[in-house]
Amino acid sequence: MSEGSQIERESMDYDVVVVGGGPAGLSAAIRLKQINPELSVVVLEKGSEIGAHILSGAVLDTSGLDRLIPDWKDRGAPVTTEVQEDNFYILGEAGQIRVPNWPMPPLMSNHGKYIVSMGNVCRWLAEQAEALEVEVFPGMACSALVYDGGRVAGVVAGEMGLEADGKPGPNYEPGMELRGKYVLIAEGVRGSLAKELIWKYSLSDGHDPQKFGIGMKEIWEIDPKKARPGTVTHTMGWPLGKNAGGGSFIYHLEGNQVVVGFVVHLNYANPHVYPYMEFQRFKHHPLVAELLEGGKRVAYGARAISEGGWQSIPKLTVPGAALLGCSAGLVNVPRIKGNHNAMLSGIAAAEAAAAAIAAGRAGDELTDYEAEVRGGAIGKDLRPVRNVKPIWSKLGLWASLALGGFDMWVANLTGWNPLGSWKHGKTDAEATGKAADHKPIAYPKPDGKLSFDRLTNVSFSFTNHEESQPCHLRLRDPSIPIRVNLPEYAEPAQRYCPAGVYEVIEDQDGPRFQINFQNCVHCKTCDIKDPSQNINWTTPQGGDGPNYPNM
Structure with a gap:
């Protein structure tokens, strides 16, 4: 036993x-x-x-x-869509700047790689x-x-x-x-x-403490005229701005399918940041909207990503x-x-x-x-890439592109990082600031065509949990969400969860914290980002959770 x-x-x-x-x-x-x-x-x-x-x-x-x-090729591995085109953009609200490939270290090139469903x-x-x-x-x-x-x-x-x-x-x-x-x-x-x-x-x-991001992903079927199998596009900048680090990926698969993904680094300070809505807003950028218009979303999911790298192993x-x-x-x-x-x-x-x-x-x-x-x-x-993330966290996107790029280039050529090893500092939970010190963020309402509400999208993750089982999202102290997190941090679980698991319900007796564990897509963001470290993600019974077809 x-x-x-x-x-x-x-x-x-x-x-x-x-x-x-x-x-x-x-x-x-x-x-x-x-x-x-x-x-x-x-x-x-x-x-x-x-x-x-x-x-x-x-x-x-x-x-x-x-x-x-x-x-693996002879054995029929589903690894067939070779990268043909590699694009990188810095986005503003209405436009974009193309970053040429030539200044980037060779390790950043995606040529010879494959777009796949893992x-x-x-x-x-x-x-x-x-x-x-x-x-x-x-x-x-x-x-x-x-x-x-x-x-x-x-x-x-x-x-x-x-x-x-x-x-x-x-x-x-x-x-x-x-x-x-x-x-x-x-x-x-x-x-x-x-x-x-x-x-x-x-x-x-x-x-160093491990660092994380929340990655959200949709698969779209698009107009065949817009399909460019093998095309890889990454973006940074809008809509996140100074609120959070992160960026997007857009990958063209075979069969007129496109993967649209968005990553938000979880070390953001403003507890009003709503990563899922940043993703939905991103799809309204002209560069993305033009690609997706006339298409349909066929799958959705979300997953935390480890970002600490070398220092955090x-x-x-x-x-x-x-x-x-x-x-x-x-x-x-x-x-x-x-x-x-x-x-x-x-x-x-x-x-x-x-x-x-x-x-x-x-x-x-x-x-x-x-x-x-x-x-x-x-x-x-x-x-060689160990300083990119901590530079970004401490100094911002542009410093990371310049300083981090320089550090990667020298390391690529010589095996030596001139900037040494930067530290990550706080955990992502500790990085969360007080609500009173940050401005709330107004997010546009999803239009149901390019952008969608969370619960509608969760249905496209094909998630199911047996409702009679114990809740697998355990609170160490059930009083903390309303007693501490709500007044101090505007209870960020309402926003950082990409599946709408956590709600603050206003009852006659005051606010009440509700956990809709049936929606959970097992991303683990709550376990990582909760500022009080009060949520412990445990396994539900076997077979429960999302049923991703080809993510």
Whole structure:
């Protein structure tokens, strides 16, 4: 049994237990079986199917895929739309300035990369894993870690049928303990098990706090005359201005589809900022509106993004477990790419675990994995760009373009960053300012054609939660939203959540805080941005949440 648990559960033993069916977890599982087909490997995914909870831009750097499956083209990987055109604009309210490509370091170029649905790429990776006899179990939320003394020995997965009060209902299933010689945590950004390990083992000590953004994405079907497959466009500037950092991405897929995405850095000070409405306002810019007019939105989703980069990577190993991919925070912010590093981390963790098992080890720290992440291809990708985000946070967009660009160029040419390593400073929650010190922001009402209200858009994420289960968004102190956050911060949960989960309802007895957990798209923004750090995101029962078709 896990520590503190009074529930008797059946147990299954594996060589390696992988938590998360994203690019990191699936790459680890595949690599383990490539090295030793006799290893027993299981992948546990909380989504209803592989890919259901995957949301990424995405322009894919195939370096991770090339390492893992060199003949991926021959095997029919859904990686076919090669980048043909790469555009970058600074937006004003009514116009734009094109930034030429030539001043940018080569690492910023998207030529030779591919526009993909990472959900579909993960579905394909799962097929490759299953062909190698990896056991892949979707709909299996991992709700707790299993400890054996000081080591991680496994996870609890598949607990179902709890009532709203947290007690077992008539159809209760206790789930199972899946134990492994090593447990690889690849939950994605701000996963609940990774968060527990980082806290329990003080993994962030000596490292900068992790920084985050909220990424929102729509898929549109547009007029075929406007489709330009392979075209990549990124923008910065309007509508965010000085209120927040961030920017947009517009990627043209095959089949007259366009991905429109918007990222808001979560270190903004003004609690009146409403990231979702900034995204909706952005689509009315002439550059975007002209592209989308006459088209229709077919999908919506949102996800937090790790943005701390090199300075914020925590210690990656504890006895018996390791952090992979976005659980470790391996996104390259200026490149807006992390999937390649996620895959490379999966490969590195698999190689370290396979070597340890071959040597007769189990439950110790995979120190070779951490050394490879920091000293290998991932470190080489993240170190040169490490100052772009903190410069932007401290000095603004233009300084980041100039100073950060200079720092990246020198690092690209020499391997040396002339600006050293800037610090990130506060957490995103601590960066939130008091409402009285900032002006409210008037946002235009969505028109229902280019821009949409949150609840309408959430229906296009195909999100579903069993309503009788306990709320998976836990308040440490239920009084804080009304007693503290409302008077001091105008309760920003009403705005930072991209799915309308949190509301302040005016009753006869005064304001009341309401949590509509059925709407939750599992982005984790509330866990990150709440200024009182009062919201703890935990896993709902397996299979619940968004059901993204091809995000």
